[in-house]
Amino acid sequence: MSGKITLADAPEGRMVKVINIRGGWGVRQRLSQLGIYPGDIIRVVRSGAFRGPVYIDVNGNGIAIGRGVASHIEVEEV
Template identity: 35%
Template sequence: MSGSFGSGGGWRWRRGRGEDCQSERARTLDDAEPGDRCVILRLRGRGVTRQRLLDLGFQPGREVTVLRNAPLRDPIETQVGESFVALRRDEAAHVFVEVRHD
């Protein structure tokens, strides 16, 4: 999906590149629960946040595990490969994942 700013002053989504994220189990990483094993489908956004996520190893096709939430649910601790990464929820909202039920 790609976004655009409409004349109504709000953000709206239109169909596009993110159609693979429409499955029943697809969601953003900030909605995943501790213990969930997920596969990254795609990253939303551009610029610094997207580049930071890529640099941290959040790349499409990689597996990520949600380990735990901080007491106020922000940040969340994840594991990507051998790395442990704490993400703020607003950053995790840029990562579309599919939860694995193995």
């Protein structure tokens, strides 16, 4: 598959599609509660400075995701 990167590396301002969420039950549940599932399209609003959190837009709702978690979310640019 071409262009598979993690959310931590996704460029600012782009729409990306969630491909896979690596990580444990807890992280998967927490993300799913906020409406982040494989297959969903989200927008990377800003990628924090100094390796800070990634700010994404999920259906018009802002969510901050720590870089550690973000590096477990595989996405694909659309």
